[in-house]
Amino acid sequence: MRQLIGDLxxxxxxxxxxxxxxxxxxxxxxxxxxxxxWEVLNPRGGHAIAVGIDAPIKVDVRGSVGYYCAxxxxxxxxxxxGSAGPGVAENMMSGKVVIKGDAxxxxxxxxxxxxxxxxxxxxxxxxxxxxxxxxxxxxxIGHMSAFMAQSGHLVVLGDAGDALGDSIYEAKLFVRGxxxxxxxxxxxxxxxxxxxxxxxxxxxxxxxTDAKASEFRRYGSARKLYNFNIDNADAY
Amino acid sequence: MCGIVGLxxxxxxxxxxxxxxxxxxxxxxxxxxxxxxxxxxxxxxxEGRTKITLQSPNAAEDFAKxxxxxxxxxxxxxxxxxxxxxxxLSIPSDKVDAIKALLASDFPSIRIMAxxxxxxxxxxxxxxxxxxxxxxxxxxxxxxxxGHTRMATESAVTTLGAHPFSTGADECLVHNGxxxxxxxxxxxxxxxxxxxxxxxxxxxxxxxxxxxMKQGMNLGEALEKSLDDLDGFFNFVVGTKEGFxxxxxxxxxxxxxxxxxxxxxxxxxxxxxxxxxxxxDTAKVWEPEPAxxxxxxx
Numbered sequence: 001m002r003q004l005i006g007d008l009x010x011x012x013x014x015x016x017x018x019x020x021x022x023x024x025x026x027x028x029x030x031x032x033x034x035x036x037x038w039e040v041l042n043p044r045g046g047h048a049i050a051v052g053i054d055a056p057i058k059v060d061v062r063g064s065v066g067y068y069c070a071x072x073x074x075x076x077x078x079x080x081x082g083s084a085g086p087g088v089a090e091n092m093m094s095g096k097v098v099i100k101g102d103a104x105x106x107x108x109x110x111x112x113x114x115x116x117x118x119x120x121x122x123x124x125x126x127x128x129x130x131x132x133x134x135x136x137x138x139x140x141i142g143h144m145s146a147f148m149a150q151s152g153h154l155v156v157l158g159d160a161g162d163a164l165g166d167s168i169y170e171a172k173l174f175v176r177g178x179x180x181x182x183x184x185x186x187x188x189x190x191x192x193x194x195x196x197x198x199x200x201x202x203x204x205x206x207x208x209t210d211a212k213a214s215e216f217r218r219y220g221s222a223r224k225l226y227n228f229n230i231d232n233a234d235a236y
Numbered sequence: 237m238c239g240i241v242g243l244x245x246x247x248x249x250x251x252x253x254x255x256x257x258x259x260x261x262x263x264x265x266x267x268x269x270x271x272x273x274x275x276x277x278x279x280x281x282x283e284g285r286t287k288i289t290l291q292s293p294n295a296a297e298d299f300a301k302x303x304x305x306x307x308x309x310x311x312x313x314x315x316x317x318x319x320x321x322x323x324x325l326s327i328p329s330d331k332v333d334a335i336k337a338l339l340a341s342d343f344p345s346i347r348i349m350a351x352x353x354x355x356x357x358x359x360x361x362x363x364x365x366x367x368x369x370x371x372x373x374x375x376x377x378x379x380x381x382x383g384h385t386r387m388a389t390e391s392a393v394t395t396l397g398a399h400p401f402s403t404g405a406d407e408c409l410v411h412n413g414x415x416x417x418x419x420x421x422x423x424x425x426x427x428x429x430x431x432x433x434x435x436x437x438x439x440x441x442x443x444x445x446x447x448x449m450k451q452g453m454n455l456g457e458a459l460e461k462s463l464d465d466l467d468g469f470f471n472f473v474v475g476t477k478e479g480f481x482x483x484x485x486x487x488x489x490x491x492x493x494x495x496x497x498x499x500x501x502x503x504x505x506x507x508x509x510x511x512x513x514x515x516x517d518t519a520k521v522w523e524p525e526p527a528x529x530x531x532x533x534x
Contacts, residue, residue, distance in 0.1 A: 045264075045507030064507050064521075083521065085507060086491055104491065104523055123523050124488055143488075143526065 239265025255376030269385030274359025352406030404446035413469030488526035
């Protein structure tokens with residue numbers, strides 16, 4: 001019976017009710033909530049849809065969203081069945097955000113945890129200033145991606161644009177396709193067994209079965225631009 | 237900020253709906269630019285005739301006087317249709333210079349918004365949906381149209397500071413962003429004979445493209461060149477008599493999304509502007525690449 005209640009789905013139509021009501025309802029959900037599955041209709045490119053959730057719920061958005069969808073997400077799994085505007089999953093803390101289409105600028109910016117999967121392409125500044133989030137992009141990413149990226153992983157099955165990883169700290173970047181150019185202090189690095197293992201885990205987490213870890217190259221910091229002290233390596 | 241919308245119809249049967257579609261697109265971009273709004277509509281041309289879109293802060297008085305002056309001139313077959321603070325003056329194309337001279341000497345408060353066979357431009361200070369309603373955009377017809385909602389940064393909130401800017405026959409440009417080398421470029425263009433009506437950075441971009449096209453380039457080539465010569469942030473959407481172009485600067489931090497179907501090409505600062513278009517669910521939707529010129533021509 002508990003399972004049955006858990007599977008009940010709430011449908012929220014943004015053509016009928018205002019966004020603020022949806023986000024307020026989502027914010028009311030907690031760890032033990034019965035309303036564990038939500039469906040959002042008619043997003044029509046609206047801003048800030050499903051931001052700030054702090055509960056292990058599932059949200060399916062049927063259509064394309066505008067700025068900042070699923071920002072600050074904690075624990076929830078948010079799936080956008082369409083494309084996302086700028087700043088999707090920015091500052092995500094945990095949980096999972098899946099974009100079935102493309103994502104615009106600065107996807108996953110400053111994210112601290114969780115997994116962001118973009119099934120299409122991401123445009124410029126993907127993972128800018130990321131601080132622990134894992135981002136997997138099935139398509140290509142645009143210029144200045146992983147700019148000043150501090151920690152976490154960015155996995156790209158397609159190509160990367162100009163200045164990948166400019167001024168990067170300790171985030172790990174894996175690209176299967178071509179990299180147009182590397183940014184300042186970003187270099188190609190050896191794929192050691194632990195990187196193969198971490199990458200395989202990320203690919204599996206993103207539901208990707210048609211790419212092998214061995215097809216990727218790893219990029220990271222040359223550690224010449226920032227004052228890196230090897231004694232602090234454990235902090236990352 | 238600023239919002240841009242643009243619609244270029246490939247399917248002629250949709251032409252009667254152009255104004256209705258653009259007005260709905262414009263209304264979604266009000267928050268991006270609540271200061272003022274404007275739009276250019278490319279309507280039907282009349283053989284051998286040119287349309288001059290006029291604007292006046294004393295519209296009633298000025299346009300009544302102009303009508304009387306035109307009625308006296310039996311040799312010029314002129315038609316004036318007033319639309320709120322604007323009016324479209326249709327004249328034989330060989331009379332354009334004479335009429336412009338008359339306007340300059342006898343009607344100093346009348347401003348020319350656009351000149352061309354197809355183009356009409358309407359722009360005013362005010363909330364975008366109000367501006368669209370004032371001019372009844374929803375009932376305008378044509379092949380392509382570009383609209384803009386303005387949040388001013390580089391120059392004052394005035395009618396002339398609103399977009400689109402038109403600096404050549406049947407040409408117009410709207411801009412989201414700000415240019416950093418507009419002052420020096422303006423001086424160079426003035427030296428080369430271009431004239432300016434405002435202190436606005438966007439007018440410099442429009443004038444630059446006109447200048448390039450006067451050198452024989454087509455719109456696509458002029459836009460390519462603008463990537464070398466303009467410095468700053470910009471998304472430009474540009475119209476010509478038969479063309480529709482889009483370009484973003486190499487940094488591309490200003491938002492842009494495009495959609496294409498068999499029936500149309502559309503531009504929006506955000507997807508919200510495109511969400512109401514017919515067939516959008518099956519359209520090709522993409523974010524235009526930085527420093528890449530997109531250009532369609534009939």
